[in-house]
Amino acid sequence: MPQPLTPVTKPVIRLATAHDAIAARACVLAAFEPYVARIGRPPAPMLLDYPTLVEASYVWVAELSSQVEGVLVQYETPDGFYIDTVAVNPKARGTGVGRALLEFAEDEAIRRGFASVYLCTNSKMVENQMLYPKIGYVEYDRRIEAGYDRIFYRKGLAAASTNAV
Secondary structure, three states: OOOOOOOOOOOEEEOHHHHHHHHHHHHHHHHHHHHHHOOOOHHHHHHOHHHHHHHHHOOEEEEOOOEEEEEEEEEOOOOOEEEEEEEOOOOHHOOOHHHHHHHHHHHHHHOOOOHHHEEEEEEOOHHHHHHHHHHOOEEEEEEEOEEEEEEEEEOOOOOOOOOOO
16 A cells, blocks of 8 residues: 655655656646646646656656656756756645755755756746745746746855856
């Protein structure tokens, strides 16, 4: 019998393999489906090519009870260390998977020598606009990209950095 998903169950976060691409995409689709009607179209993470991103080593998965319950897409850009997608399966919300993925991304940015991380959210995802400032992210830009009204946030990281951003 599977263990219930509880906040005390710590997720295992690992680099996704080719075998995880389908599960990662399914997790992202489930996580972002509630926003389709609000935004008026699928959110950008639903449209990503997960096999290609997995092959590029940009995708990490969070497992609870050996099931993919969270997905993180992160990579370096000219603007710094970018957290592209944080997705949590709806049945795993409230278990700490999302927070664990964000903390993992921040630790990875530090490991790679970055002094900050940045991410964006759709302006209609008001839940994120309430969450990100509470966990240290500061809004620094709003703009339309690929037809999406996006709000950009950056968070400074504690460790010293060799990279500029």
